[in-house]
Amino acid sequence: MNYTAMLxxxxxxxxxxxxxxxxxxxxxxSGKAKGxxxxxxxxxxxxxxVLVTGATLLIWNFYWATGVKAILAVxxxxxxxxxxxxxxxxxxxxxxxMVLWTQFIILVIIVIYFGYFVA
Numbered sequence: 083m084n085y086t087a088m089l090x091x092x093x094x095x096x097x098x099x100x101x102x103x104x105x106x107x108x109x110x111x112s113g114k115a116k117g118x119x120x121x122x123x124x125x126x127x128x129x130x131x132v133l134v135t136g137a138t139l140l141i142w143n144f145y146w147a148t149g150v151k152a153i154l155a156v157x158x159x160x161x162x163x164x165x166x167x168x169x170x171x172x173x174x175x176x177x178x179x180m181v182l183w184t185q186f187i188i189l190v191i192i193v194i195y196f197g198y199f200v201a
């Protein structure tokens with residue numbers, strides 16, 4: 083597989099992962115636990131897929147910006163998992179949800195910026 087095909091696969095996987103995350107949050111917040119669990123497990127599969135394609139791209143074309151983007155992307159995936167698990171278990175209390183949502187939005191913007199404009 084060539085670099086361009088892997089890059090497009092990685093980008094599509096990120097896009098689908100963000101959609102699955104939004105669907106997971108909506109389902110879990112609306113009380114549809116079974117549907118939310120199914121979509122959340124699919125989301126976790128996409129986490130792995132994105133990490134593997136991203137690591138492949140990083141190995142093929144290492145540049146300082148791709149290294150920074152990789153670290154920020156892992157932090158974003160970690161934040162997404164914290165949010166979805168916290169919503170599912172109803173453990174997000176106090177200021178924690180606002181902090182995690184703010185962190186999520188900032189990381190999405192920075193990762194997209196690094197992915198399209200820097201690297």
